Amino acid sequence: MNVPSIGLGTYRLTGQVLIDSVHNALELGYRAFDTAQIYDNEADLGQALAAGKVAREDLFLTTKIWISNFHHDALIASLRESLRKLGTDHVDLALIHWPSPNDEVPMREYLGALAEARQLGLTKAIGVSNFTIDLTRQAIDILGAQAIATNQVEVHPYLQNRALIAYLRAQGIHVTAFMSLAYGAVLKDPVIQAIADKHGATTAQVALAWALQQGYAVIPSSTRRENLASNLKAVALQLDAADMAQIATLDRGERVANPQGIAPHWD
Numbered sequence: 001m002n003v004p005s006i007g008l009g010t011y012r013l014t015g016q017v018l019i020d021s022v023h024n025a026l027e028l029g030y031r032a033f034d035t036a037q038i039y040d041n042e043a044d045l046g047q048a049l050a051a052g053k054v055a056r057e058d059l060f061l062t063t064k065i066w067i068s069n070f071h072h073d074a075l076i077a078s079l080r081e082s083l084r085k086l087g088t089d090h091v092d093l094a095l096i097h098w099p100s101p102n103d104e105v106p107m108r109e110y111l112g113a114l115a116e117a118r119q120l121g122l123t124k125a126i127g128v129s130n131f132t133i134d135l136t137r138q139a140i141d142i143l144g145a146q147a148i149a150t151n152q153v154e155v156h157p158y159l160q161n162r163a164l165i166a167y168l169r170a171q172g173i174h175v176t177a178f179m180s181l182a183y184g185a186v187l188k189d190p191v192i193q194a195i196a197d198k199h200g201a202t203t204a205q206v207a208l209a210w211a212l213q214q215g216y217a218v219i220p221s222s223t224r225r226e227n228l229a230s231n232l233k234a235v236a237l238q239l240d241a242a243d244m245a246q247i248a249t250l251d252r253g254e255r256v257a258n259p260q261g262i263a264p265h266w267d
Contacts, residue, residue: 003093003150003174004060005212006235007032008228009219011178014041017223022048024225028232034219036064036097037082046087056088064097064129064152065114067262070105075113079122093149094123098130098262107135111142125149129176130257132267133167145171152176155216157186157207157247158254163267165214177216179256181207191250195243201233208234210247 008025010018010033018041022033031054035045042063049059063086069078079094094117096110114126128139129152136151151168155161155177168175186192187203196203204220208231211218222228239247255266 003176003217004032005217006030006208006232007034007060007062007217007219009178009221010035010041010045011039011221013221013223014039014044018044019048019051021221021223021228023052025228026052026054028225028229030228030232031058032060032062032219034062035086037066037069037078038064038097042082042085046085050087060093061086061088061091062093062095063091064095065110066097067100067105070096070100070110070113072109072113072116075110076117076120076122079117083122090121091123093125093127094118095127095129095150095152096131098259099128099132099135099264101262107138108142111139115143115147127151129153129178130264132264133164135264136164136168136171136173140171145173148173150174150176150217152178154179154255154257155211156180156182156256157189157192157210157250158182158252159256160248160251161267162251175214175216177211177218180211180218180220182254182256185254186250189250191246195239195246198243199237199239201237202230204231205234205237206239206243206247209237209239210244213239213244 008030035042063082069075117123118126127149131151186207192203192206196206208218220231
């Protein structure tokens with residue numbers, strides 16, 4: 001399973017705003033779309049994709065299972081409901097959105113259910129999101145590293161997550177970076193701006209290119225067509241060693257996604 005290097009994230013996008021964003025993204029060439037049960041936009045995404053008339057085999061759809069659906073029967077039923085909303089008989093990738101808080105549902109139960117969903121053809125591949133080194137190690141013990149298509153985690157210049165990523169690389173597990181722009185905070189950074197000026201690029205392109213050049217997939221979202229088009233161009237932007245070294249100095253452990261009562265004990 002090769003996770004596309006760039007896709008459209010849909011966090012916080014719903015209704016006509018999402019539909020318009022997806023319409024523009026499809027026209028511009030996006031083919032990967034990331035959603036989640038908790039985003040409450042799977043039906044909107046399904047409607048937008050149906051209207052876009054791009055063949056299903058040319059799309060890569062990811063959804064994430066919410067923590068309230070982790071018991072075996074609930075997980076499989078909830079994924080079937082996600083498929084109904086998305087208007088498809090399968091997703092390409094189904095992820096566990098967050099580890100079960102306080103191990104309320106044993107990992108073996110929800111990862112086992114996710115593996116069963118794959119066997120049933122509800123998803124082509126499975127993976128995890130927001131898993132720490134220790135949690136990923138447990139997941140590997142249950143599934144095997146080769147079964148985990150990706151760990152989707154927060155990564156941006158202000159949170160470079162080096163220990164976790166080094167572990168994932170050692171295990172051969174792909175990284176999908178979310179919050180690549182840290183809610184726009186990195187776009188105002190003077191170091192990023194100087195690199196952007198040097199390359200005649202935008203700060204968003206620099207932040208995305210930094211992630212892409214390290215082999216991560218990225219899923220930025222935007223409601224503006226010009227930004228959607230600009231973000232795609234990050235794939236062609238080549239930062240040099242000096243640029244990468246400068247961005248490496250920006251790591252300050254600044255985490256954006258850290259929901260109380262849900263987030264694990266981070267590395």
